Amino acid sequence: MTLETRIIQVIDKVMACGTDTQMDQAWGELGTNSLDYIKIVVEMEKEFDIEIDDDRLTFVQTDTIADFRDYLVSLIEGDSEHEPD
Numbered sequence: 001m002t003l004e005t006r007i008i009q010v011i012d013k014v015m016a017c018g019t020d021t022q023m024d025q026a027w028g029e030l031g032t033n034s035l036d037y038i039k040i041v042v043e044m045e046k047e048f049d050i051e052i053d054d055d056r057l058t059f060v061q062t063d064t065i066a067d068f069r070d071y072l073v074s075l076i077e078g079d080s081e082h083e084p085d
Contacts, residue, residue, distance in 0.1 A: 003076075007069055010043045023069060028061030044068075050075045 008021050015021075015030055027037060037059040041052050056071060 003073065004069060006047060007044070007065065007072065010047050011040055011065065014039045014043055021065070023066040024064055026062050026064050027059065032059075032061070034059040044072065048072060048076060 004023060011021055015036060021030065038057065041057060045052055
């Protein structure tokens with residue numbers, strides 16, 4: 001299963017979308033609010049066994065799922081710039 005597939009599955013689980021979620025969608029396009037976003041972040045941490053920086057907990061409706069994926073990739077690959085303190 002690809003990283004993108006796993007990300008989409010987590011989002012669909014939290015949002016109960018039942019739609020065809022796409023990487024280029026903004027969070028707002030999915031109807032995501034700040035509470036949904038925090039739930040997604042927590043589920044991503046569990047799914048990928050990572051810790052997401054507190055500064056990424058700020059919900060910005062214009063950020064895309066692909067932006068979030070890129071951030072996750074940097075954590076998973078151990079990019080020290082994004083490592084938790």
